Amino acid sequence: MPRPPRHPVPLELDRRDARPVRVEPAPRRPRWRGATSIVLWTVVVLGTLTFAVSLAVPLWFQARDQRLLIVTSGSMAPVFDAGDAVVMRKVDDPSQLKVGQIVSFWPLGSEQLVTHRIVDLVTLPTLEQDEETGRMVEVLDPDTGDPAESQYLVTRGDANAENDPNATPYTRVRGIVLEVHPGWGWVLQWAGSAVGRAVMLVPPLLALGLLELLAVRDSRRRPRSTTPDERFVDAYLQG
Secondary structure (H helix, E strand, O other): OOOOOOOOOOOOOOHHHOOOOEOOOOOOOOHHHHHHHHHHHHHHHHHHHHHHHHHHHHHHHHHOOEEEEEOOOOOOOOOOOOOOEEEEEEOOOHHHOOOOOEEEEOOOOOOOOEEEEEEEEEEEEOEEEOOOOOOEEEOEOOOOOOEOEEEEEEEEOOOOOOOOOOOEEHHHEEEEEEEEEOOHHHHHHHHHOHHHHHHHHHHHHHHHHHHHHHHHHHHHHOOOOEOOOOOOOOOOOOO
């Protein structure tokens, strides 16, 4: 004998068990709270962008096979002065050097980089520093025994009345100056210092910490709503 179809039997809930929803109005956000958030986010954005730019500018020049040098003296005034930055390109061959160019080089017997103008190109005996005496001595050709020769640069600063004391061999030239950016040197020097890094990074980190504390404070002050219990009852009759 076939069973009768099953039918859900609705059961009415006791209305006394249903509790009304109570929602408390959200308190208005004080004006100082919004202004504080704007100021803190401004500090975060400015600090982050400044730090990113200080890293990106030198990397951008390196990607173009160039270097930024900070000028520390006024020997090339008025072309550039202390606190400026110059863009330098590496020299791969002596034929790239010409009279009138501004080059960066290490003078003989010194490891301090100098940036001066080429006033003459001459061919002289190749010199090297004697490890024992520290004096510059001629290099001999291993095949002929004659003094080896190489191209030398005679340089001078535009603000100087006389040429540099010693001619500089091509091998000690670091690069040719292409561009000058006034004032960049002070900025790059400050950005690379410990004080500059602290100024760019510490305020944004403190601002992020304060924003997190304010967010926690706001979440604790939000009202909580109460909802009624939901009951679902299904009854089935089986034949």
